[in-house]
Amino acid sequence: MLRVEKLSKRYGGLKAVDEVSLELGREEILGVIGPNGAGKTTLFSMIAGSQKPSSGAVFLEGESIGGLPAHRVVHKGIVRTHQIVRPFANLTVFENALAGATFGRDQTHARAKAQEALELVGLWNRRGDLPGSLTLAGRKKLELARALATTPRVLLLDEVIAGVNPSEALEMAQLIKKIREARKLSILLIEHVMPAVMTLCDRVLVLDAGRAIAAGTPAQVVSDPLVISAYLGSA
Amino acid sequence: MKLGIALSAAALVALALLPFALSPYTHNLMTLSFLFVATALAWNWLGGYAGQISFGHAAMFGTGGFVAARILLAGALPPPLAWIAGGLVAGAYALIWGHPTLRLRGPYFSIATIGVGEATRLVFTYWDKFTGGSSGLSLPMVPGAKRTLYWEALAFLALIAVASWAIRRSRLGLALFAIRGDVEAAADVGISATFYQDLVLFLSGAATGIAGGIYASYFSFIEPNDMLGFDRSISFVLMAVIGGVGTILGPVLGAVVFVLLRQFLIGSYPQLYLGLYGALLIAVILFEPLGLMGLGHRLVRRAAR
Amino acid sequence: MRFVELLVAAVLLAGLYAMMAYGLGLIYGVLRIVNLAHGGMIMAGAYLGLALHDRLGMDPLLSLPLIAVVSWSFGWLLYRFVVRHLPRGATGGAQSLLLLFGVWLVMRNAVYLIFTGNDQAIRTAWSTHAWKLAGVSLPVNRVIVFGLAMLALGGLHFLLTRTYVGKAIRAVAQNPDSCTRAGIDVEKVYALTFGLGSALAGVAGLLGATIFSFNPSFGSVELLKSFVVVVMGGLGSVAGTASAALVLALVEVFAILVLPSYLTGAVGFVLLVLVLVLRPGGLFGQKVLG
Numbered sequence: 076m077l078r079v080e081k082l083s084k085r086y087g088g089l090k091a092v093d094e095v096s097l098e099l100g101r102e103e104i105l106g107v108i109g110p111n112g113a114g115k116t117t118l119f120s121m122i123a124g125s126q127k128p129s130s131g132a133v134f135l136e137g138e139s140i141g142g143l144p145a146h147r148v149v150h151k152g153i154v155r156t157h158q159i160v161r162p163f164a165n166l167t168v169f170e171n172a173l174a175g176a177t178f179g180r181d182q183t184h185a186r187a188k189a190q191e192a193l194e195l196v197g198l199w200n201r202r203g204d205l206p207g208s209l210t211l212a213g214r215k216k217l218e219l220a221r222a223l224a225t226t227p228r229v230l231l232l233d234e235v236i237a238g239v240n241p242s243e244a245l246e247m248a249q250l251i252k253k254i255r256e257a258r259k260l261s262i263l264l265i266e267h268v269m270p271a272v273m274t275l276c277d278r279v280l281v282l283d284a285g286r287a288i289a290a291g292t293p294a295q296v297v298s299d300p301l302v303i304s305a306y307l308g309s310a
Numbered sequence: 311m312k313l314g315i316a317l318s319a320a321a322l323v324a325l326a327l328l329p330f331a332l333s334p335y336t337h338n339l340m341t342l343s344f345l346f347v348a349t350a351l352a353w354n355w356l357g358g359y360a361g362q363i364s365f366g367h368a369a370m371f372g373t374g375g376f377v378a379a380r381i382l383l384a385g386a387l388p389p390p391l392a393w394i395a396g397g398l399v400a401g402a403y404a405l406i407w408g409h410p411t412l413r414l415r416g417p418y419f420s421i422a423t424i425g426v427g428e429a430t431r432l433v434f435t436y437w438d439k440f441t442g443g444s445s446g447l448s449l450p451m452v453p454g455a456k457r458t459l460y461w462e463a464l465a466f467l468a469l470i471a472v473a474s475w476a477i478r479r480s481r482l483g484l485a486l487f488a489i490r491g492d493v494e495a496a497a498d499v500g501i502s503a504t505f506y507q508d509l510v511l512f513l514s515g516a517a518t519g520i521a522g523g524i525y526a527s528y529f530s531f532i533e534p535n536d537m538l539g540f541d542r543s544i545s546f547v548l549m550a551v552i553g554g555v556g557t558i559l560g561p562v563l564g565a566v567v568f569v570l571l572r573q574f575l576i577g578s579y580p581q582l583y584l585g586l587y588g589a590l591l592i593a594v595i596l597f598e599p600l601g602l603m604g605l606g607h608r609l610v611r612r613a614a615r
Numbered sequence: 616m617r618f619v620e621l622l623v624a625a626v627l628l629a630g631l632y633a634m635m636a637y638g639l640g641l642i643y644g645v646l647r648i649v650n651l652a653h654g655g656m657i658m659a660g661a662y663l664g665l666a667l668h669d670r671l672g673m674d675p676l677l678s679l680p681l682i683a684v685v686s687w688s689f690g691w692l693l694y695r696f697v698v699r700h701l702p703r704g705a706t707g708g709a710q711s712l713l714l715l716f717g718v719w720l721v722m723r724n725a726v727y728l729i730f731t732g733n734d735q736a737i738r739t740a741w742s743t744h745a746w747k748l749a750g751v752s753l754p755v756n757r758v759i760v761f762g763l764a765m766l767a768l769g770g771l772h773f774l775l776t777r778t779y780v781g782k783a784i785r786a787v788a789q790n791p792d793s794c795t796r797a798g799i800d801v802e803k804v805y806a807l808t809f810g811l812g813s814a815l816a817g818v819a820g821l822l823g824a825t826i827f828s829f830n831p832s833f834g835s836v837e838l839l840k841s842f843v844v845v846v847m848g849g850l851g852s853v854a855g856t857a858s859a860a861l862v863l864a865l866v867e868v869f870a871i872l873v874l875p876s877y878l879t880g881a882v883g884f885v886l887l888v889l890v891l892v893l894r895p896g897g898l899f900g901q902k903v904l905g
Contacts, residue, residue, distance in 0.1 A: 125494060149500035157498075163491030166484075174488045177481055178500035225499055363709050410892040417649040417712050421842050422891045428839070429884035436878070540835065544720075551713055585724025591717030595710050596700065 076101050076261045077122075077153070077229050082131035082141075084117050084285075091117045093285040094131065097263075099229065102255060104262045106276035106293070108269075110305060113282040115265045116158060119231050122263075123155040124148035135229065152180045152228035156235060158265070160214045162206035162221070169193065169202035171217055172224045179225025192224040195257065196250060212243040216250070223254065230254075232264045236271045244268060248275055273297075281305065322468055329460050337460060341528055343569045344463040345521045348470040350549035350561035350568075352517035355477060355510050357547070358556035361490030362412065362507065363420045366427030367518050367546045369407075372434055372538035374400035374519020375526040379447050380440065382527065390462070393523035400519025401512040408511040412504070415493060424540075431538040446533025449526065459528045466524060470517055474558045477510075486510055490556075518546075541584070545572075548587055552594055554603030563602045619751055625868040626861065627754075630761035631822055633768060633853075633860035635837055636844035638815030640856060641771075643845065645788040645808040648698065651715040653841060654834030655722035656813050660686060660820025661737075661829045662726050668737050675737055675825050679763070682821050683814045690813025693718065694806045719834075727831045736828040760822040767818060771811075772853045784808055836883065843887045 077099040084092040092114040099105050107115050120126040122133055124145040133141040140151050154175075163171050172189035176182070193199040196216040198209075206214055215235050222230060236247045248271045255262055266272050272279060272293060279296045281289040283305040289296050296302055329337055349371065357363050378396030381387050387395060411422040434441045441447065477483045485506040488496040493503050526532045536542070545568065553564020575583035598604045635657060642650045663682050667673040673681075697718075701711045744755040775781035787794050787804045795801050820834065827833075840863060848859030863886065870882045 123498065125497065144502070145494075145497035146500045146502045149498065154500075155498055157495070161492050161495040161498075163488050163495065165491045166487055170484065170487070174484055174496070174501070175499040177484055180500070221499060361709065363712065407888065411888060414891055416709070418891055420709075420712055421649065421839075422888050425839055425884040425887040425891075428836075429881040429888075432881045432884075433878070544716075547713070555709075581728060582724065584727075585721045588717040588720025588722075588724065591720065592697070592714055595714040595717065596697070599710055 076103070076136060077263070078134040079118075079122060080132045080134070082118065082121055082133065083129045084114070084121060084126065085129045090285045092121065092282075095282065095285075095287050097280055097287070097290075099261050099263055100277075102259055102261055103277050104251070104255060104264060104275055106272045106279040107263060107265045107282060108267070108272060108279060108296075109282035112284075114285040115282055116233060118282070119155055119233055119263070119265065122148075123153060123231055125155075146178070149178070149225055149227075150180055152226070153231065154179070154222045154225045154227040154229075155231035156215075156218045156222050156233055158233040158237075160211070160218045162214055162217050164206055166206075167202065168198055168204050168206060168209070168217055171206060172220050175221040175224030176226075179227070181226040185224075188226065189224050192220040195223065195254065196220045212239040212247065215239065215247065219250070219254070223258065227260065230260050230262045232262060232266075234265055234267060237267045244271060247271075251275060269297075318471070322464070325464055326461065329457055337456070339569065339573060341456075341460050341463050343566055344460075344467040345525050345528075346545070346549060346569055347562050347565040348463075348467045349518050349521045349546055350553070350565040351470050351474045351558070352514045352521070353546040354550045354555065354558075354561045355474065355486075355517075356507075356514045357550055358561070359477065359483060359486040359490065360507055360510055361556075362415070362511075363547065364423045365420055365540075365543050365547060366423030366425075366430070367514075368538045368540070368542035369427050369430035370400040370404050370515040370518040371522035371525070371542060371546075372430065372534065373403050373522070374516075375522030375532050375537050376434065376441050376447070376534075377519070378523030379449055379526045379532055382449055383447065389527055393520045393527070396523040397516040397518075397520035400522065401516030404511050404515025405508060408515070409504075409508055412507040412511060423543075427538070427540065427543050431534060431540075434534040434538055441534050444533060444535065446531060446536075447526075449530040449532075451530050456528065459524065463524055463528070466520065471558070471562070473513075473517075477513075478558065482506060482509065544587070548591060552590060552601050554601035557600075557603045560601050560603040567602070621868050621872075622865075623751055623753065624757075625864040627757040627761045628868065629857070629861040629864040630764035631819060631826075632840055632844055632863055633857045634764040634815060634822070635819040636841040636848070636860060637768060637771065637853070637856050638812040638819065639838075639841045640845040640848075641815070642809055642812035645784055646698075646805055648701075648711045648715075650809075650812060651712055651838070652693070652718040652722070653812070653816050654838035655719035656686060656689070656816035656834070657820035657823065657837050658726060658829070658831065658834035659689070659722055660817030661824035661833055662730055662735075663817070664821040664824050665730070665735055665737055668739070674739055675821055676759075679818060679821060683818050686817025687810040687814035689810075689817075691806050691810035693813070694809035698809065699802065699805070723831045730831070732830055734828045734830050735824075737824045739825065742825060756825050760826060763822060764819070767815065768853050768857070771815070780807070784811075839887055840883050843883060843890055846887075846890045 079095065079097045081094040081096055082092060083090065083094050095118055097105065107118065109115055117126065121128045124143050124147065128141060131141065132139055135151055135153060140148055163174065166174065169189060172192050173185060176185035176188035190199065193202060196219050198213065198216055198220060201209065206217055209217060219235060236244045239247060251262065252275065254260060264276065276293055278291065279293050280287055281296055281302050288301050288305060289299045332340065353364065353367050374396035377399045378392045381392040381395055382389060407426045411419055414422060435444060485501045488501055489503050489506060496503055522537065549565040549568045550561045552567055553562065554560025572583060575586060594601055639650060639653050642648060660682055663685060664675050664678055667678040668675060697714065698711060701714060741759065742756045746753040746755060775785060783799050783804050787799065787801055791801050823837065843863050844856060844859045847862060848855040866886060867879065867882055870879045
């Protein structure tokens with residue numbers, strides 16, 4: 076579905092992301108974990124087009140999309156959410172989702188799509204409210220709904236679970252699973268909350284200091300000595 | 311909603327019949343108000359909807375005015391077509407400087423527009439082959455034209471008001487509101503900030519240019535410092551801010567208040583009007599950032615309680 | 616010879632530009648507010664100098680410290696009672712912009728009422744003299760202005776890098792939240808900085824008034840020029856500000872050679888737009904692209 080080849084981002088001499096490659100299968104959930112500053116969000120930004128890669132390539136179903144601006148990447152079918160949620164504070168919950176549906180990959184039946192996305196995450200009854208009145212978990216769901224309304228093929232989720240209370244975290248994890256089933260989506264997921272990673276992800280990629288140091292099933296990865304030392308080293 | 315449409319239509323009819331009962335002085339004031347209300351609305355498409363405050367809209371008002379005046383002096387086109395031609399040139403000019411500068415946000419865009427406005431004024435002032443320099447251009451007076459122009463200005467205002475409403479409800483409006491909320495998040499839902507901002511600046515600039523053309527016809531005399539002065543640019547900002555940025559009724563109210571206040575001040579305290587605008591601006595920002603519209607909402611809520 | 620003379624003129628002018636720009640840059644760097652009243656403060660400095668000179672016979676060199684204190688107090692009060700209450704950052708930016716713009720309009724009008732809109736000038740005993748150095752004429756007033764501007768910038772540099780107050784200002788610019796935790800009164804630092812920026816503007820206005828004639832719209836062109844310099848020179852570095860000021864002054868002075876005279880006035884504005892567009896990523900040393 077999504078193939079990333081030797082993607083790098085350099086700031087002067089500093090390598091924020093160093094030749095990271097990955098492959099995301101159809102309807103797969105691939106977790107990206109790693110200590111703070113490992114380059115996870117930069118990797119996402121490059122795939123989503125908000126930052127230009129220094130080198131490397133991104134393919135969506137064989138089509139090269141590396142270097143396209145963010146809004147074009149959305150039209151191709153890749154959409155991201157942000158670690159710190161960024162709803163349009165001046166638009167209602169419904170209009171937020173409607174923006175996604177109106178300008179996304181498939182722009183037909185925008186109102187119906189916006190409604191469907193809000194119903195899926197359970198925010199339809201809050202449709203007339205401003206995002207500022209939602210809880211953090213609510214705003215994370217709104218960000219998810221707005222992304223879903225763009226009719227994506229690949230979803231890039233940046234820490235949608237971290238920061239909410241345990242029961243909300245559980246609900247969020249179930250929601251992600253439900254979304255994958257309902258929409259037949261492939262999901263790339265950055266997450267710090269390890270139990271969620273263990274239960275949600277089919278495979279996990281571990282980044283440290285900009286490089287991919289391990290990949291495999293969650294169980295394989297957590298017992299990998301390289302991974303353990305990366306985490307302990309950073310702790 | 312239906313009530314709003316009915317009220318607007320009634321107001322339009324009343325305004326259209328009014329000239330039969332007006333003194334020349336009031337007639338002048340009304341026509342001027344129509345043009346300024348229309349320009350404030352057009353400024354608001356960019357400043358209110360997209361959140362890009364322009365201190366340089368006089369550049370388009372002047373461009374549209376002088377292009378239309380030149381076309382009329384050459385007798386090449388009938389007035390409405392000359393105004394539209396002026397508007398198109400003004401819109402194109404807006405795109406030329408706007409396309410690169412609209413990538414800037416917030417204060418940086420605003421500051422760039424101050425530079426654009428002043429540079430345009432200087433060029434127009436010294437380009438006397440085209441603008442007549444500081445002695446300006448005089449257009450031939452046509453008997454009875456002022457009454458026709460009243461209706462034409464009113465029709466133009468009605469058009470811009472409907473356009474404001476239509477843009478707000480359209481794809482373009484949604485894109486602009488999203489861009490104002492968060493440019494990067496807008497890109498993340500597939501909105502091209504460049505395209506929609508360029509588009510709205512073109513529309514806003516063209517409408518402002520048309521207003522400049524009608525203004526030129528109405529006064530049959532224009533000169534660069536009046537058309538393109540910094541005060542002119544400020545007045546567009548003030549009208550929208552006083553009334554309520556981002557709304558439709560706001561700039562309408564703001565422009566009416568502005569014209570009346572200006573007329574009153576120029577009559578009684580000509581040397582005070584700039585400072586009073588400043589004081590008004592400070593008061594609005596400090597006490598009611600949403601302007602008259604915000605004040606209205608607050609009063610309605612209090613009355614309901 | 617003409618070339619050398621223009622070069623010298625540009626360097627002398629650059630000193631004043633650097634001073635005007637530094638006040639604007641300082642306020643932006645620490646408070647993240649673009650002070651649109653900056654032009655008004657420049658103008659106020661000029662008129663205050665005029666009043667002290669014409670009514671009390673005070674030489675601008677004597678009134679300078681007084682004007683610095685008055686401008687500082689004005690900035691401090693403006694911050695404490697008005698600017699403090701405004702939202703900042705991406706969405707609040709428009710509000711402080713418009714409000715400070717309103718302050719500028721009020722100041723312009725006040726000056727207009729007191730002094731009329733006529734062109735004014737401060738003429739001192741030294742304003743028409745010139746030194747001759749190796750055939751190049753050096754107008755005394757411009758040399759003095761340059762020297763004082765350099766002195767002020769040097770003093771400011773010392774204040775910011777060597778004193779406790781200066782270090783607090785720089786720390787607040789970096790990270791206000793951690794300063795609050797470290798026990799620094801951030802609001803006090805903000806007010807102080809707003810005062811400092813205003814004082815620089817006021818003194819620059821006074822110095823400018825000894826060279827140029829001025830009227831109530833004095834300061835608007837200067838504000839735009841300050842922006843050009845801040846944008847080109849980056850933030851907080853005296854050397855960066857000085858070299859950017861020099862670039863602007865050189866472009867302006869040498870534009871006389873290649874452009875028709877009526878277009879030289881537009882050079883600053885065109886440069887402003889070009890710099891904003893071509894260096895958007897490096898503006899104020901900060902990312903400003905949306």
